[in-house]
Amino acid sequence: MQVAKIIDSYDYGAVDYEQIMLRYWHIDRQPLIDSLQLQPGQTVLDAAVGTGLNLPSYPKGVSVVGVDLSEKMMDEARKKHISADITFKVADLLNLDFPDNTFDAAASGFTLCVVADPVRALSEILRVTKHGAYIAIIDYSKSQDPEVQKWQELIFDAALELGFPTGKIKWNALMDYDKLIYNSQLPIEVLQDERIESQNPFLCGCQLLLRNSKG
Secondary structure, three states, X not given: OXXXXXXXXXXXXXXXXXXXXXXXXXXXXXHHHHOOOOOOOOEEEEEXXXXXXXXXXXXXXXXXXXXXXXXXXXXXXXXXXXXXXXXXXXOEOOEOOOOOOOEEEEEEEOOOOOOOOHHHHHHHHHHHEEEEEEEEEEEEOOOOOHHHHHHHHXXXXXXXXXXXXXXXXXXXOOOOHHHHHHOOOOOEEEEEEEEEOOOOOOOOEEEEEEEEOOO
């Protein structure tokens, strides 16, 4: 997916994004953020912060840097009342403008299924987080059921090019987390891998907790 197309889609859908997510892909974000076991004084990367669905779950005393390609999505996030300290920055997950080992932890919500190169994006998240950092991910993913996969193959082109709803949210309907997590040879330890299976090909997902195990 071209970066310009991603920005256009999410700028266009920014005002409606949260209602769409609440209707079709509503998942409580508090357990995701709690799994990071954040302590006061720590700094966490919210990778593709979007409209800030993760933000209310961060505890007081933590510094959050929310990055996204879409300024209009972050404009919606700025409206939220949150306890943590928050900084917003326009940034591309494939080329993060942060030094190595900047962050104590990272969170990613419905993000890696959108980027053109999820291996590169996760590699960048690992680069800018410290050794031993927790990385919490919740995302759409390819089903482990071959019959559901057939439907995901059918919706792949439309989901990626047209989006659902049309023009507002575009994603990879065949996002392969088995390949990304277990076969990419990235320096990670998998602490939790919970799959969300459904006969509805739009509703398959995963919740992961990783530990950065780079040298």
